[in-house]
Amino acid sequence: MAATATLPRTATAPARRKRFDWGQVRTYISALIILVWCLLPAYWMIVTAFRDTAFTFDSSFWPTHVTWDNFATVFDESLGNHFGRNLLNSLIVAGVTTVVALVVGVFAAYALARLNFRFKFAVMGFILGASMFPGVALVTPLFQLFTNIGWMGSYQAMIIPDISFTLPLTVYTLTSFFREMPWELEESARIDGCTQGQAFRKIILPLAAPATFTTAILAFIGAWNEFLIASQLSSDATRPVTVAIAYFAGAQPHQEPYTAVMAAGTIVTVPLVILVLVFQRKIVAGLTAGAVK
Amino acid sequence: MSTKLPERTQAKAKAEGHHMPGRESADRKQVTQGRWASLLLLPTLVLLAIVIIYPVVNAIIMSFQKDAGLNAATGFFEQGGAAGFDNYAHWLLQQCNGQACPPGTIGSQFWSAFGTTFFFTVVTVALETVLGFWMAIIMARSFRGRSAVRAAVLVPWAIPTAVTAKLWFFIFAFDGIANKLFGTQILWTGSEWPAKWAIVISDTWKTTPFMALLILAGLQLIPDEVYEAAKVDGATAWQRFTQITLPLVKPALMVAVLFRVLDALRMFDLPYIMTQGANNTTTLSILVVDQIREGFNSAAALSTITFIVIFLVAFIFVRFLGANAVGAATSSGKK
Numbered sequence: 001m002a003a004t005a006t007l008p009r010t011a012t013a014p015a016r017r018k019r020f021d022w023g024q025v026r027t028y029i030s031a032l033i034i035l036v037w038c039l040l041p042a043y044w045m046i047v048t049a050f051r052d053t054a055f056t057f058d059s060s061f062w063p064t065h066v067t068w069d070n071f072a073t074v075f076d077e078s079l080g081n082h083f084g085r086n087l088l089n090s091l092i093v094a095g096v097t098t099v100v101a102l103v104v105g106v107f108a109a110y111a112l113a114r115l116n117f118r119f120k121f122a123v124m125g126f127i128l129g130a131s132m133f134p135g136v137a138l139v140t141p142l143f144q145l146f147t148n149i150g151w152m153g154s155y156q157a158m159i160i161p162d163i164s165f166t167l168p169l170t171v172y173t174l175t176s177f178f179r180e181m182p183w184e185l186e187e188s189a190r191i192d193g194c195t196q197g198q199a200f201r202k203i204i205l206p207l208a209a210p211a212t213f214t215t216a217i218l219a220f221i222g223a224w225n226e227f228l229i230a231s232q233l234s235s236d237a238t239r240p241v242t243v244a245i246a247y248f249a250g251a252q253p254h255q256e257p258y259t260a261v262m263a264a265g266t267i268v269t270v271p272l273v274i275l276v277l278v279f280q281r282k283i284v285a286g287l288t289a290g291a292v293k
Numbered sequence: 294m295s296t297k298l299p300e301r302t303q304a305k306a307k308a309e310g311h312h313m314p315g316r317e318s319a320d321r322k323q324v325t326q327g328r329w330a331s332l333l334l335l336p337t338l339v340l341l342a343i344v345i346i347y348p349v350v351n352a353i354i355m356s357f358q359k360d361a362g363l364n365a366a367t368g369f370f371e372q373g374g375a376a377g378f379d380n381y382a383h384w385l386l387q388q389c390n391g392q393a394c395p396p397g398t399i400g401s402q403f404w405s406a407f408g409t410t411f412f413f414t415v416v417t418v419a420l421e422t423v424l425g426f427w428m429a430i431i432m433a434r435s436f437r438g439r440s441a442v443r444a445a446v447l448v449p450w451a452i453p454t455a456v457t458a459k460l461w462f463f464i465f466a467f468d469g470i471a472n473k474l475f476g477t478q479i480l481w482t483g484s485e486w487p488a489k490w491a492i493v494i495s496d497t498w499k500t501t502p503f504m505a506l507l508i509l510a511g512l513q514l515i516p517d518e519v520y521e522a523a524k525v526d527g528a529t530a531w532q533r534f535t536q537i538t539l540p541l542v543k544p545a546l547m548v549a550v551l552f553r554v555l556d557a558l559r560m561f562d563l564p565y566i567m568t569q570g571a572n573n574t575t576t577l578s579i580l581v582v583d584q585i586r587e588g589f590n591s592a593a594a595l596s597t598i599t600f601i602v603i604f605l606v607a608f609i610f611v612r613f614l615g616a617n618a619v620g621a622a623t624s625s626g627k628k
Contacts, residue, residue: 030431031442038445041498042452044470045460057468100340108337117330123338130341132552132607134559136578137600138344140592141351143585164344171337225453227562232582242455246566258463265456276451280444287503288510 042269049263056258070263082236083244083264090240090268093158093230094223100159101166101219102212109174114183124175131168135228138164143232153235161229166219173218176289177211214282217275224272241268349600352593356380360588380594399584403595406580407602409573412489413564414557417496422550424497425504430538432505433512446502454499458566461495465567485572492563492574499563500556504549511545512538551610558603577602 052065074083138161146152189199227242234243248261276283359376382388384403394400432443464471465481472478481491523533561578564570570579577599584592
């Protein structure tokens, strides 16, 4: 058995190596193209964010005319920018949405992953369909409803519609994570003398925590990046960052404040990107969970 | 798959008339699990009913009512009333107060917005599928720095679409870097086709990574031995791609395409921020938003039409093209 398994490998290795080098070069060139394509525009945003307004359209690749002024403009209330407020609003809306979706969704995900019941297929189909629901179909009726009950521009006016896509996403992602978990360990722990509470605390919770955390990041990013609903249902006081960036005011009136907008974009994006890169593996697993297998 | 087993064996046992020891306890287990499941699912389903079904039903009811407005015949400002299918005729047949909608009004833009939406959907999804497939194949190979590439593709995905729109608006500015790099002097957001391509390129940059990661996950499920065997049989690289990779990755690919198509059909942020829908870049979602402040009920009819269009596309995908997202999600991970 061992001989037949190793024999072909040693036989083909020299022949393959020679072809492999050329293939490897092409792989590296392709990888470089992907890297440049994905990172260059983001790099350009950061470089521009640190560029003096007078040199907005400077086309040198490296940072030139470096200044922090744009970041000051972003937070300059005399220009009508309330970016600190906008950041807080985004945090509140995305935070509350995430917590609600997780707390509610974790039970549904457990049921879908672990229990046998009729209509499971239908329930999953409904939840998936809900996640693909067009936001614009909610905005119109909610616009009128919230106007009538005086909720226009309140936090809940954004949180409620945001739940329509974060909750299905949460349930969907958690279900596929839960399905992969070694639940037999719980039983083994019980046999080894753990109480049900101990088994949950010491076995299930540590196993489920990373999955839940990853799902929370995905839900948070979804709500943080939301634009359509917020652009229609928020007010000056509750405006989140995505909407604020779209309607930014610069130092010169009637002039698109490119550099300040890039600075605002950098502030919004960099923490998110760091978060994503730190939890890269988990996030990719969460993103693709359920779509394959 | 294994989750369905008890039910099936039970049914089989019943059908064949065998006596099955422990059948009663299995039945009871089924019932208690069902009860537990409905209890655990209840909060989610109730919440989704409140945030989705209630507004949709509300929108449908609204769509059959007249918008408040000036009655041309009487000269009075009137409150609504039943409209029948008038609001739908307004959009689909371009009827404004019984005659053809004058050009330039929101009502006259329905079919062009419809066309624009489908143009964006077909072009962006096609581009993203081809590019995403290529990226996935590269990322599936083993080379040094692979994890860096896999991390880099997450960057466009993580950037909010509103920021993406502003970023590419700046790149495509008249004095911007795109014109300088290519030595062109195009007013990208100033006329129809440059504006459309600017939006297509931005969308492709933003969402190709998502596509690539989904396809990559599908590629990783194909065992290496299959390729080895094909090589031994003398299959060329192209044959290996069309005969092995494509058919085996098809389920994951179809789900990814379905997700992207449904997402592209509701495209709003990029054109709304980059062009405000000018120069024929108005999508159906933008048209609804433009209409909201002009009259709820017509807007409700339009949003219902948009919803039905998206629903129909999803239905066609699942029914005829075999994009089985639900099946992928409900099947057990243990295989």
